[in-house]
Amino acid sequence: xxxxxxxxxxxxxxxxxxxxxxxxxxxxxxxxxxxxxxxxxxxxxxxxxxxxxxxxxxxxxxxxxxxxxxxxxxxxxxxxxxxxxxxxxxxxxxxxxxxxxxxxxxxxxxxxxxxxxxxxxxxxxxxxxxxxxxxxxxxxxxxxxxxxxxxxxxxxxxxxxxxxxxxxxxxxxxxxxxxxxxxxxxxxxxxxxxxxxxxxxxxxxxxxxxxxxxxxxxxxxxxxxxxxxxxxxxxxxxxxxxxxxxxxxxxxxxxxxxxxxxxxxxxxxxxxxxxxxxxxxxxxxxxxxxxxxxxxxxxxxxxxxxxxxxxx
Amino acid sequence: xxxxxxxxxxxxxxxxxxxxxxxxxxxxxxxxxxxxxxxxxxxxxxxxxxxxxxxxxxxxxxxxxxxxxxxxxxxxxxxxxxxxxxxxxxxxxxxxxxxxxxxxxxxxxxxxxxxxxxxxxxxxxxxxxxxxxxxxxxxxxxxxxxxxxxxxxxxxxxxxxxxxxxxxxxxxxxxxxxxxxxxxxxxxxxxxxxxxxxxxxxxxxxxxxxxxxxxxxxxxxxxxxxxxxxxxxxxxxxxxxxxxxxxxxxxxxxxxxxxxxxxxxxxx
Numbered sequence: 250x251x252x253x254x255x256x257x258x259x260x261x262x263x264x265x266x267x268x269x270x271x272x273x274x275x276x277x278x279x280x281x282x283x284x285x286x287x288x289x290x291x292x293x294x295x296x297x298x299x300x301x302x303x304x305x306x307x308x309x310x311x312x313x314x315x316x317x318x319x320x321x322x323x324x325x326x327x328x329x330x331x332x333x334x335x336x337x338x339x340x341x342x343x344x345x346x347x348x349x350x351x352x353x354x355x356x357x358x359x360x361x362x363x364x365x366x367x368x369x370x371x372x373x374x375x376x377x378x379x380x381x382x383x384x385x386x387x388x389x390x391x392x393x394x395x396x397x398x399x400x401x402x403x404x405x406x407x408x409x410x411x412x413x414x415x416x417x418x419x420x421x422x423x424x425x426x427x428x429x430x431x432x433x434x435x436x437x438x439x440x441x442x443x444x445x446x447x448x449x450x451x452x453x454x455x456x457x458x459x460x461x462x463x464x465x466x467x468x469x470x471x472x473x474x475x476x477x478x479x480x481x482x483x484x485x486x487x488x489x490x491x492x493x494x495x496x497x498x499x500x501x502x503x504x505x506x507x508x509x510x511x512x513x514x515x516x517x518x519x520x521x522x523x524x525x526x527x528x529x530x531x532x533x534x535x536x537x538x539x540x541x542x543x544x545x546x547x548x549x550x551x552x553x554x555x556x557x558x559x560x561x
Numbered sequence: 562x563x564x565x566x567x568x569x570x571x572x573x574x575x576x577x578x579x580x581x582x583x584x585x586x587x588x589x590x591x592x593x594x595x596x597x598x599x600x601x602x603x604x605x606x607x608x609x610x611x612x613x614x615x616x617x618x619x620x621x622x623x624x625x626x627x628x629x630x631x632x633x634x635x636x637x638x639x640x641x642x643x644x645x646x647x648x649x650x651x652x653x654x655x656x657x658x659x660x661x662x663x664x665x666x667x668x669x670x671x672x673x674x675x676x677x678x679x680x681x682x683x684x685x686x687x688x689x690x691x692x693x694x695x696x697x698x699x700x701x702x703x704x705x706x707x708x709x710x711x712x713x714x715x716x717x718x719x720x721x722x723x724x725x726x727x728x729x730x731x732x733x734x735x736x737x738x739x740x741x742x743x744x745x746x747x748x749x750x751x752x753x754x755x756x757x758x759x760x761x762x763x764x765x766x767x768x769x770x771x772x773x774x775x776x777x778x779x780x781x782x783x784x785x786x787x788x789x790x791x792x793x794x795x796x797x798x799x800x801x802x803x804x805x806x807x808x809x810x811x812x813x814x815x816x817x818x819x820x821x822x823x824x825x826x827x828x829x
Contacts, residue, residue: 313683
């Protein structure tokens with residue numbers, strides 16, 4: 250399987266310009282990084298505000314703008330947005346339930362060789378712990394666009410984790426209903442692979458290898474991590490004895506963790522593949538996925554250990 | 562003790578705010594020193610300066626006030642009660658120790674120091690998009706200026722020319738553990754703010770007439786964000802509290818309560 254690739258950020262940048270045209274009350278904020286808003290800033294220079302390398306002020310200014318009824322979209326690197334301004338996120342945006350869409354670029358291990366200062370495997374968990382915040386880890390550029398376009402028009406606070414560079418296009422089927430709900434990409438009865446974000450592509454690669462060995466699995470993308478889609482996940486898990494979850498995120502509060510905590514995984518065994526505590530080697534993103542055991546090979550090994558079947 | 566107390570006896574507006582704070586401090590522990598140091602500023606704001614509608618606290622064209630030094634909440638509630646924002650019979654003891662959203666007249670919840678000026682910057686900037694000619698006033702403590710986030714927003718305000726933003730520094734020269742000069746010296750304040758691109762004004766923080774006149778001048782003539790450095794006395798108005806770090810937070814017994822009320826009648 251060879252995936253085409255696309256940049257979530259570039260795709261969402263296109264959405265941002267369309268959204269700014271549609272919503273005269275939309276104001277975009279960045280912190281010395283306008284990758285998400287380059288076109289918007291060119292067309293509507295007054296509606297893009299760069300606060301400089303100052304994430305605490307970024308979030309405070311977003312709060313003030315949103316309090317006055319403006320539709321606010323904040324774009325910044327996930328590592329700095331999620332950690333540096335956490336108190337401001339909690340007290341100035343989440344607690345008062347302000348309508349701010351927070352877009353983090355390069356969450357997870359997306360910045361690869363730039364090192365741990367730029368990694369944010371805990372970004373989704375941190376946002377999920379803020380009161381009332383909706384949290385998304387889209388699988389690819391198309392899923393990211395769909396969710397961004399919806400969230401900018403949904404009251405309240407949300408966080409979207411985008412990739413830093415080009416990511417595989419996994420072609421999540423066009424949603425019948427809400428694109429924020431889980432979507433099935435492959436069907437098969439031996440095991441369920443629940444994946445989120447970048448790991449959906451890994452799940453599909455694992456499906457391909459397993460399929461070649463005669464092991465058929467279901468692969469589903471779970472883009473919304475909060476509110477956790479308990480009923481949908483329970484429905485997906487019900488037919489299976491074995492479930493493998495995989496995410497480019499720490500265990501606490503993540504997809505696998507919540508599948509268990511909510512009871513959604515039911516009686517199925519649950520193998521949780523996620524980013525462990527060990528230090529990251531100097532490596533690119535794909536090598537880091539392998540290092541932390543959240544790539545296609547690790548998923549395949551997990552499935553085989555559960556259901557048997559193929560030569561490795 | 563008390564030598565640095567300031568104020569003009571006969572300022573009933575301010576005294577009523579102080580009395581409400583002291584009444585509450587008789588019933589429960591209160592950040593009374595910080596509340597009293599801000600009383601004249603609050604009186605000047607709500608009586609003389611802010612264009613607000615107590616019966617329409619969400620009026621979009623209103624001036625905004627953010628108590629960034631949120632631990633002075635009970636002084637703010639006293640002002641909000643005096644000026645008709647709070648429903649009759651509201652018991653301040655049932656209000657939180659730091660302002661929260663949802664209390665009529667509170668424009669932004671605060672309490673963690675260093676946030677208010679950023680939020681104020683956002684509201685000031687919003688005025689350009691919504692075409693409202695309001696002013697945004699943010700009251701900070703001088704100890705609060707220890708927080709780096711204050712200076713991020715100070716840079717932002719100057720860079721973006723937020724002439725509708727007014728910061729007031731309640732410069733009582735004290736913080737929880739003692740004198741600001743000993744904990745983390747923030748002086749020279751005038752020079753610092755000027756270096757950050759702000760217009761700087763300095764006024765006695767317990768001279769309501771001077772505060773009001775200066776605020777009016779700023780409204781009419783500001784060409785940059787303006788900071789009003791108000792020299793105040795922590796625990797002002799009450800002889801045993803003035804400049805006394807013990808009264809950063811405290812509760813009054815019956816005897817001290819009566820002494821405090823008598824002091825206020827004589828001093829404010």
